[in-house]
Amino acid sequence: MIVGILKEIKAEENRVSMTPAGVEVLRQDGHTVLVEASAGIGSGLSDLEYAAHGAEIVLSAREMFTRADMVMHVKEPLETEYALIRKDQIIFTYLHLAAAEGLTRALIASGSVALAYETIQKPDGSLPLLTPMSEVAGRMAIQQGAKYLEMAQGGDGILLGGVPGVDPGMVLIIGGGVVGINAAKMACGLGARVYVLDTDLDRLRYLSDVMPSNCFLLMSNPAMVRDLITRADVVVGAVLIPGAKAPKLITRDMLKTMKKGAVLVDVAIDQGGCFETSKPTTHSNPIYIVDGIIHYCVANMPGAVPKTSTQALTNATLPYALEIANRGWRGAMKENPDIRPGANVVHGKVTCKGVADAFGMEYTPIEELL
Helix, strand or coil: EEEEECCCCCCCCCCCCCHHHHHHHHHHHHCCEEEECCHHHCCCCCCCHHHHCEEEEECCCCHHHHCCCCCCCCCCHHHHCCCCCCCEEECCCCCCCCHHHHHHHHHHHHCCCEEEEEHHHCCCCCCCCHHHHHHHHHHHHHHHHHHHHCCCHHCCCCCCCCEEEECCCEEEEECCCCCHHHHHHHHHHHEEEEEEECCCCCHHHHHHHHCCCEEEEEECHHHHHHHHHCCCCCCEEEECCCCCCCCCCCCCHHCCCCCCCCEEEHHHHHCCCCCCCCCCCCCCCEEECCCCCCEEECCCHHHHHHHHHHHHHHHHHHHHHHHHHHHHHEEEHHHHHHHHHEEEEEEEEEEECHHHHCCCCCCCCCHHHC
């Protein structure tokens, strides 16, 4: 198979979907790997390194889409790329289609095979290709929340960890999954008073065994959210429904009950965000203020630390990319059922129920196309 590694064109996105070491593994299995010129520069990876590991450097995205059987991205295709996607071409990347109707319709029209990293799912419910970026984003959420609490950044002037004789700040994390636990680790390590809400009692029991004494695990419900946000200095939205839009857990009216200068960090923004007032922001313009509450809603948080993120992403995606390249997408799905939920749009049909429900489209189970 010819596998293409694109240069990312989303604003301030410095990750790349494959390291040179990953290219070498694909080459060892007999595949041709195309890498767009300068694709790895933001992650500290040169064209010479890719070439030394067996990649062919191509000069344009157009050439990549023309030649590659499978195109790998980090972020979703943008409008300038829609017309380049070919019938039967495999698009393998983070798609987040439930929050992107235009892209969904473009993929339907293309007749391509769109496989989303974030919906590949193991039998235990874990999301192996979303996990590494969720780990990065969860840890970054606390770094950013702590920074924007500083008065010079518009915040309330609170040091999250406090000092002897002074109370620490309070962090509320809504969602106890991968993002939530990584955010909690960071916040607890700083010395903050940390509350984690989740609706899964078994998850809360697990977290109670592994988290330190300054982390308080509570069952999530609307009344609990309404109560805790009145005291929180930083609120991290870390709720995920695989393949579907994030639920709106904090409304505009609820902002009025919060402390002025508090910070909301919406890690679910790729899936539409879990705060009613959330809208995507960028690394160069990361925040905005609504009713005195700072909103940090950067849609590609791990892109700020690409040298870490690119390696973590390749570690997770490479085994799946190799399976798809070796067996084709149908063969890979028959051999490994974990890949089937990754099918979002295939040959003009929406094969992810969350996406179909988001836009009132017809849903076709992927099994019907195998």
